Amino acid sequence: MIEAKKLTKKFGTTAALDEISFSIGSGSVFGLVGSNGAGKSTFLRTLAGIYKPGGGEVLLDGAAPFENSEVKSQIFFISDFPYFLPQASLKEMAAFYSRLYPSWSQKRFEELCGMFPIDSKSKIVNMSKGMQRQAAIICAIATQPRCLLMDEVFDGLDPVMRQLLKRIVSGEVAQREMTVVIASHNLRELEDFCDHVGLFHKGGVVFERDLDELKLGISKVQAVFKPMPELSAFAPLEIIKTEMHGSLINLVIRGTKDEILEKINGLNPVFAEVLPLTLEEVFISEMEVAGYDLENILN
Numbered sequence: 001m002i003e004a005k006k007l008t009k010k011f012g013t014t015a016a017l018d019e020i021s022f023s024i025g026s027g028s029v030f031g032l033v034g035s036n037g038a039g040k041s042t043f044l045r046t047l048a049g050i051y052k053p054g055g056g057e058v059l060l061d062g063a064a065p066f067e068n069s070e071v072k073s074q075i076f077f078i079s080d081f082p083y084f085l086p087q088a089s090l091k092e093m094a095a096f097y098s099r100l101y102p103s104w105s106q107k108r109f110e111e112l113c114g115m116f117p118i119d120s121k122s123k124i125v126n127m128s129k130g131m132q133r134q135a136a137i138i139c140a141i142a143t144q145p146r147c148l149l150m151d152e153v154f155d156g157l158d159p160v161m162r163q164l165l166k167r168i169v170s171g172e173v174a175q176r177e178m179t180v181v182i183a184s185h186n187l188r189e190l191e192d193f194c195d196h197v198g199l200f201h202k203g204g205v206v207f208e209r210d211l212d213e214l215k216l217g218i219s220k221v222q223a224v225f226k227p228m229p230e231l232s233a234f235a236p237l238e239i240i241k242t243e244m245h246g247s248l249i250n251l252v253i254r255g256t257k258d259e260i261l262e263k264i265n266g267l268n269p270v271f272a273e274v275l276p277l278t279l280e281e282v283f284i285s286e287m288e289v290a291g292y293d294l295e296n297i298l299n
Ligand SMILES: Nc1ncnc2c1ncn2[C@@H]1O[C@H](COP(=O)(O)OP(=O)(O)OP(=O)(O)O)[C@@H](O)[C@H]1O
Pocket: 011, 014, 015, 016, 034, 035, 036, 037, 038, 039, 040, 041, 042, 043
């Protein structure tokens, strides 16, 4: 379990993290989203034990990572600029990590080398950005960490490699309860991968939810009425958003699909259907309710 308790990190007068408190359960895949400069990388670096908290604490299973090699040996961090030894090949990086991490699995390393189309004997420095990222991913997974931190890891990976990464990471989570924290600007990329998402804004976590709960508790309804009832007729529904175009009405409503359809059908529509919401739509709706303008936060 990861716990941030009033975690603060300042650079000069900039509070990159401003007394943030939240927790991430073991075996969870947690997505950190937010605009540039929101504090996502700073959180990952503090959790990885690279930065010392300026105030409060961040804990992995009750222990602080900073200057604690025991805790650090359970964490692998793929930064937005992955680090490799100068002139090293993937095989040489494997030898390096095998000495650093007691949990290193040479068998897993060799399996992974067979799954990614990169040459383990070539110098990593000469590889493309996406191939370097693949090299970092192979090392990360072969390390068999309890906690895997990834910063913008999909950046530079082609769609096939993105899916492969998601599949491998999900397998590790299911098999051995690895905890994953991934920072990304792209909510769509996280949708089929994360079970929790937290939204960072100006050094704070403004919103944090279980994705299934989030998606199950809210629905989008498209209905045609002739004539259109007065808006007060929809009052028994917990409406978050309404858009009307002539006889067509689009509603974002809190509640289960069955409850909502029953109430809408009671108003005798010509046609009504419940449509799935994308994660982005759910987020925008929930954030608007909470008084935030997500368009400004994410862009
Ligand atoms: N090493 C540093 N020295 C000084 N300021 C820093 C440093 N690292 C981060 N900051 C500042 O802290 C704030 C948060 O930065 P951070 O990199 O954590 O944001 P982010 O959410 O990861 O952004 P991005 O999406 O652009 O990667 C920014 O204002 C940034 O300028």
